[in-house]
Amino acid sequence: MKKLVEIKDVCKIYNPGENEVRALNHVSLTIGEGEFVAIIGQSGSGKSTLMNMLGCLDTPTSGKYFLHGQDVSHMTDDEQSDVRNREIGFIFQGFNLIPSLTALENVELPLIYRGVGKKERDRLARAALKSVGLAKRMTHKPNEMSGGQQQRVAIARAIAQAPPILLADEPTGNLDTASTKEIITIIKRLYHEGRTVIIITHDPGIAAQAKRIITISDGMIKSDIINPEYKDEI
Amino acid sequence: MGTFGEYIKSALSSIKNNKGRSFLTMLGIIIGISAVLIVLIIGDGMKATVNSEIDSMGASSISVSLDDTKTDKKFTRSQLKDIEESIDNIYGISPSFTVWGNTSNNRGEAFELYISGESEASETASGVKVLHGRYYNASDVEDGKQVLVISQTFARHIFGYEEVVGETLDVTAYDITKEFTIIGVKEDTPIDIAFAGFGEDIILTASGPYTSLAEAFNFDVDDMFNSFTIYLDSENRNAVLAKTRSVVENITGLRGENAVKISSGSGFDETTNSILDIITSVVAIIAAISLLVGGIGVMNIMTVSVTERTREIGIRKSLGARTSSILTQFLAEASILTFTGGVIGIIFGLTVSFIICRIIDFSFSVNPVLVIVVVAISTGIGLFFGIYPAKRAANLDPIEALRNE
Known part of the structure; x- marks a missing residue:
């Protein structure tokens, strides 16, 4: 298995000095291509910081982060933007769709920033929306859709340009049980299609869906196990 | 893109x-x-x-004078002629001097006179309009004919009516009395009316060839003018202004002495x-x-x-x-x-x-x-x-x- 994410001895310290907060304390972690990983921890455990780090939204105070073999620990804002655009598909708890844009336009956004031409963009975005079962909702705006549908748009946006990593931050946190099931099913399917999926959650029920479970607490990795209860079915 | x-x-x-x-x-x-x-x-x-x-007024003027703090030269008659011939696109140039005199009508009433001595070019000044007879011409000036163009007001006060072409008038000034023939009557300008109408005394206005007026009252035309006026159409103003100084300096021999002052008429448009x-x-x-x-x-x-x-x-x-x-x-x-x-x-x-x-x-x-x-x-x-x-x-x-x- 090829290494996709390699974090080496990473610390993230806020407010350096006497009242410093060590959000990440010497964390090392490797995730291979095609893995299905859940990172679980309580709030304040450092999981959000880890997620920001993995998503190249933040840089470590010390230590190294290699993504696809590329050192991304010290980059300018614009370089980080490019890496995020190329490597990572985000799925957020709050969906984070732009309210003034239609589903199709929302899905096209990362493709625009990548510089994909209009025709190709349209084709990719439509294909992605179809694959999450929203072929009939392409011209709807977010406020015309249910939470589950919005999250599916967000997933379509994340996968439209086929990034190597899907990074889902509490993807079902705002959803009812039915929608949660729907979203987990889609995420599992994407994993089966060969994508690397990382879910960050505080919900053991969600974490139990993943193949590998990493527990984080006080900024440190407490356990990193293969899920014995993992069911390889959709 | x-x-x-x-x-x-x-x-x-x-x-x-x-x-x-x-x-x-x-x-x-x-x-x-x-x-x-x-x-x-x-x-x-x-x-x-x-x-x-301003352009539709058409007539315009530029005045040229010698700075008497820099030179005591005057314009001679022949210099004025040369200057007139050397500047293109002008109606003509005219020196100007004033004779203050008096006369009386046949009822014995006395009037003060304000007579300006100018060349025939002054006819083209704005506001000049001859109603009866004619304005004096180049040969009147050349020959020093003792003729006058008077204002309507002038005619009415002296003769009682306006069509007075051919009448004669005795003008006394500087203890000399001369007889002038009236060859034209021009429309009153605001200035004519002002001279006649305001103040205690009635002052009547007229204009005649500067040559004859100078001769009549013993002035030397070659030693009396340190200024003159160029009459022209306003559309030629800039071209004329550009040329005037060098022409005047050359003809008067005042090159480089900064003694020639040019004021562009009223300077209205600028x-x-x-x-x-x-x-x-x-x-x-x-x-x-x-x-x-x-x-x-x-x-x-x-x-x-x-x-x-x-x-x-x-x-x-x-x-x-x-x-x-x-x-x-x-x-x-x-x-x-x-x-x-x-x-x-x-x-x-x-x-x-x-x-x-x-x-x-x-x-x-x-x-x-x-x-x-x-x-x-x-x-x-x-x-x-x-x-x-x-x-x-x-x-x-x-x-x-x-x-x-």
């Missing part, structure tokens, strides 16, 4: 989504731009109208134009201040827009938007607002100034460069006042921005 088009598109959709606010923002620019435009166009119209009125220009620029500055206020309005609304859309900016950044993408998007939004405001302002400004020019009868003309400059300024305002909020947006930390609800 395709990506740039996308930024324009998203800027447009954001403007459309906030129609009311966008319009209010634009209103500041619309008012500013149209105010500047109206002021400048009406200023131009005022200038053009005044100038065309003075009026510069006054009009000052008025126009002062009002334009005031109008420009309203444009500045409009620009600050744009900055204000863009700042609000950035604050409101912090989360959107965070989302865009997390999806791979670079700093420059966000910057472009917001600058595009600000420029489109002010550009559109500018275009509406121009249409509004042109319409209003057209109507105003019609109403007060000014000539309406639009300099296309002015319109282009105004559009450029309004877009520039958008860029300038959009930079601060756009930079703020572009430099937002995506994590912080995403956390924003």
